[in-house]
Amino acid sequence: MEKWKDIKGFEGLYQVSNKGRVRSLDRIITFKDGKKRCYKGQLLKPHIETRGYLSVCLLKNSKRTYVRIHRLVAETFMYNKCKKPEINHIDGNKSNNAVTNLEFATHSENMQHAVKTGLKKRAYPVEMIDKKTGEVIKTFPSQNSAAAYFGKTSSRIWNCINGKAKEAHGYKWRLASTL
Numbered sequence: 001m002e003k004w005k006d007i008k009g010f011e012g013l014y015q016v017s018n019k020g021r022v023r024s025l026d027r028i029i030t031f032k033d034g035k036k037r038c039y040k041g042q043l044l045k046p047h048i049e050t051r052g053y054l055s056v057c058l059l060k061n062s063k064r065t066y067v068r069i070h071r072l073v074a075e076t077f078m079y080n081k082c083k084k085p086e087i088n089h090i091d092g093n094k095s096n097n098a099v100t101n102l103e104f105a106t107h108s109e110n111m112q113h114a115v116k117t118g119l120k121k122r123a124y125p126v127e128m129i130d131k132k133t134g135e136v137i138k139t140f141p142s143q144n145s146a147a148a149y150f151g152k153t154s155s156r157i158w159n160c161i162n163g164k165a166k167e168a169h170g171y172k173w174r175l176a177s178t179l
Contacts, residue, residue: 005076007058014044014058016072020097022046022056052094070097080104092117125176126157131167139176146173 004015004023016022025041046054046069054069074080074087077099084104091101092114105113114120123142130137140146143161147154156168161175 003077007072007076010058010060013060016069016076018073018077018099020054020069020073020099022069022072054095054097070094070102073097073099074102074104078102078104084109086110088113092119126161127174127176129172129174131170131172134172137171143173 088105159165160173
């Protein structure tokens with residue numbers, strides 16, 4: 001059975017359901033000139049973002065806010081006891097925003113799930129190389145984990161691996177030999 005709850009910060013204006021649908025509620029708008037107009041609530045048509053997530057535009061006090069539906073559903077219907085920052089689609093389908101298909105996850109858990117389900121290719125290991133000696137200092141399972149080691153983003157390491165930069169974070173980088 002579909003259950004509806006108010007969206008936090010948009011109480012009385014919008015609701016989200018446990019099935020992943022969003023609707024506006026009936027309301028009366030008073031314009032600057034004092035005239036009032038009645039608006040009938042309706043289901044909102046989701047927009048597909050470039051990464052495939054469904055989002056909707058919510059309007060409050062003439063300000064537009066774009067939100068991803070899976071985040072609305074999870075934050076409204078689920079308890080995040082471990083305070084995990086991301087929301088994973090269990091079946092891998094970004095259009096299935098039902099509460100039964102969502103779980104809170106860390107970034108690592110989310111990426112592991114994506115690899116396991118075939119949504120993302122496995123990461124390639126990278127080697128951190130001493131600039132002077134040419135020796136491998138450390139091998140990381142991915143460029144993202146290498147960047148996390150430095151507390152940075154992976155773009156500089158990626159540029160080094162792909163020949164667009166000579167070094168990143170004081171080291172040379174290359175893909176690790178998988179032989």
